[in-house]
Amino acid sequence: QKEVEQNSGPLSVPEGAIASLNCTYSDRGSQSFFWYRQYSGKSPELIMFIYSNGDKEDGRFTAQLNKASQYVSLLIRDSQPSDSATYLCAVNGGDSSYKLIFGSGTRLLVRP
Amino acid sequence: DAGITQSPRYKITETGRQVTLMCHQTWSHSYMFWYRQDLGHGLRLIYYSAAADITDKGEVPDGYVVSRSKTENFPLTLESATRSQTSVYFCASSERNTEAFFGQGTRLTVV
Numbered sequence: 001q002k003e004v005e006q007n008s009g010p011l012s013v014p015e016g017a018i019a020s021l022n023c024t025y026s027d028r029g030s031q032s033f034f035w036y037r038q039y040s041g042k043s044p045e046l047i048m049f050i051y052s053n054g055d056k057e058d059g060r061f062t063a064q065l066n067k068a069s070q071y072v073s074l075l076i077r078d079s080q081p082s083d084s085a086t087y088l089c090a091v092n093g094g095d096s097s098y099k100l101i102f103g104s105g106t107r108l109l110v111r112p
Numbered sequence: 113d114a115g116i117t118q119s120p121r122y123k124i125t126e127t128g129r130q131v132t133l134m135c136h137q138t139w140s141h142s143y144m145f146w147y148r149q150d151l152g153h154g155l156r157l158i159y160y161s162a163a164a165d166i167t168d169k170g171e172v173p174d175g176y177v178v179s180r181s182k183t184e185n186f187p188l189t190l191e192s193a194t195r196s197q198t199s200v201y202f203c204a205s206s207e208r209n210t211e212a213f214f215g216q217g218t219r220l221t222v223v
Binding site: 003006008031032034043044045046049051088090092098099100101102103104105 | 143145147152153154155156157160162168170171202204206208209210211212214215216217
């Protein structure tokens, strides 16, 4: 079992719709959760981070964390074609480890 | 310039040769990471480090060696390159539990 799991997609949504990206993780001791966006041929860049259960909003982006279910998600409202990219979920390894593990990423396509 | 830089950006090498990929950061971040990225696998952790002289194996360490004699540098060495090590390699740095910043990546081809 991979430590961080994501659906590879592609997830295709029309422009203006809400895109929902999901991620599950296996280490219950994990403390920090990150969403990165990666355009083709580029380095990953941070979109959101979340440490506590619940929702965290930043502009069109909302990160949701449920530690009991070991689940973290990213919602993108009013999706734009420029949001088309691969979204990577990353999880910090918890108290016993400082490693940062990534999922395999979900490819998002926003249709004009 | 402030930031994290990788060198070289592109490298072609032959099977069996030793190759070293360089990573340098100017933020004095404690934590540094090496990942490889292949189609369908996302970013896979090779090695990571919490401070100078402290390194740990990640998900795919076989065939790689790292060192960290100074906080700002974290070189990755392929002792005897194989074709399966053809990949894009990313170095990253962070403080604990905070955002990791990535270098531009090194595209390595082993022929």
